[in-house]
Amino acid sequence: MGTSQHWRRLATVLTTTLLTASLIGAAPPPQPTTAQLGSPVLGQSAPAPVAQSGPASASTVGTTVTISSAKKTLRAPTPKISGTAAVGSKLTAKPGTWTSGTSRSYRWYANGQAISSGTKSTFTPSTAHQGKRITVKVTGKKSGYSTVSRTSAPTLKVARSSTPRVSGTAVTGKTVTASVGSWTPSTSFSYQWRANGTTIKGATSKSYKISSSHAGKKISVRVTGKKSGHTTLVRTSAQTSTVKKAAPAKRPTSVQHTSSSWNCPKGYPIKGNASSRIYHVPSGSYYKRTNPERCFATTAAAKAAGYRASKR
Template sequence: MFRYMITLFRSRSWCRPVPRSGRLTLETNAMGTSQHWRTLATVLTTTVLAATLIGASAPPPEPTTPPLTYSAVSASAPAASASVSAGVDLTTSRAALKTLRAPTPTISGAAAVGTKLTAKPGTWTSGTSLSYRWSAEGRAISGATRSSFTPTTAQQGKRITVQVTGKRSGYTTASKTSAATLKVARSSTPKISGSATTGKALSASVGTWTSSTSFSYQWRANGTAIKGATSRTYKISSAHQGKRISVQVTGKRSGHTTLTRTSASTAAVKSPAPVKKPTSVKITSSTFHCPKGYPVKGNANSGIYHVPSGAYYKATKPEECFATTAGARNAGYRASKR
């Protein structure tokens, strides 16, 4: 629509078109009689009437009418030409954005090097798109923008948080940050050394953990805790023959995540091989007797061996005693003739 300027003086008034600037201005001569501020409706009505009186015609309405602006400019009236102008702002404000339902996220998983952490964002307003940003001690971690994150040695000893940002058209963008984890701890899978044989001792080595970590141990047989087996070493009981042994190591340090790691299992526990009995024993003392289990006397000077039933058996001081006569013969001795 056309915009018109109405200038009112004491004696006369007239209208003139003004550019389509979005402003409608009422000017009053400072020397004239006092004029009352008019409402926007009054100004528009006066404008149309004045335009009709002077034969002005209004053009067809525009497809989109620019917003009208209301403004007031005042000045002192040192001279007769001083004037006061006023206008009205008809700009329509946008509808207020809605507020997203934005719960505080949580983190699941142990804060440890090599262990995956997962962000749990909670229930946001339906249709909200979420983005993630992981941080260590408040500093954003480069590239950590997915819903899960696996700490490396670069984050060892630091607390981890995740910020979840939600966006949806027509809603105010919202960001929520989780509580911090405990400090990221480092751990290793323990290893077992030693033979998986009854009566033998096994030892656990913990590997590389966060410095100043304290350890506790629990030995297991086929996955079941062995009562009392809580030291770094374990002597295998015959009760566990045929079972596989493993050790569980738990590491603790103040302010850090407590971690538990379990070793690989040993082979099935076996019995020790039978001790092979020697065929002979050397005699170093001056005696006429052979030890139990070695009844055959061997005389090294003569190269003759004597059996208990022989005539010279009791009178012979042995230098070597044998378990069997075959053992004596294999050692180079010959049988006594009597």
């Protein structure tokens, strides 16, 4: 090997050593002396030693390459809540479509405050959550991906309601009334009465007088409760027993006589004298001369009222 080539090889080894030391953060090896490198050949100067007092500079070692460890990003849509925001009514978190293989966890909130028991995909508000808005936060995790959390939009305020009841007798001509029970304070109500589940036209008051056309049917009432900012709730009562026809009104056995005429009304031929407690039949001697205070349908009715028969 020629002397010139020998110097070039030694310089290359030295540069490579310095570069490696710089990359791994080690101190560079000491510079070789002229004696160590050997005497230059006559007529050829030795290569200048490489000045290096520390790690090699960028100009010495070239561009430094950085290996990135950034994680991938999960596909994470905003979740939604399905169901009615009401006490005792189940809500369900709908997370949407996340990156395949993502594990999800849930946390429910009331007015932004975490609910200790709300860690499942479903949640049922209690009376403690009445008047509050509910949200759910879904957190997704997958190896090699950054953990992501998404929170739903809030519901309307949680409302409270009860199943209404129908009070009264299920008989034609009788009036039944809706009892709403316990709802969110200041709730306004509207009513719709039904017969065998079919809407009764015009029956939209708290009370309803049962029509004769509904004999043989069952009556119920649907109550709608509304309050600003709260969930509107609709509740329907249980049905009554089958509506019965009202018994025919019993005809009175006597009537008070108030007419200026001395004649009793039709159907009440027996004249009664209140002062004497005597009754007169049409065939009696004093019948036409008696101005009655009370008229009876039968002599039995007169006797039952405490009157006795005229002797003539």
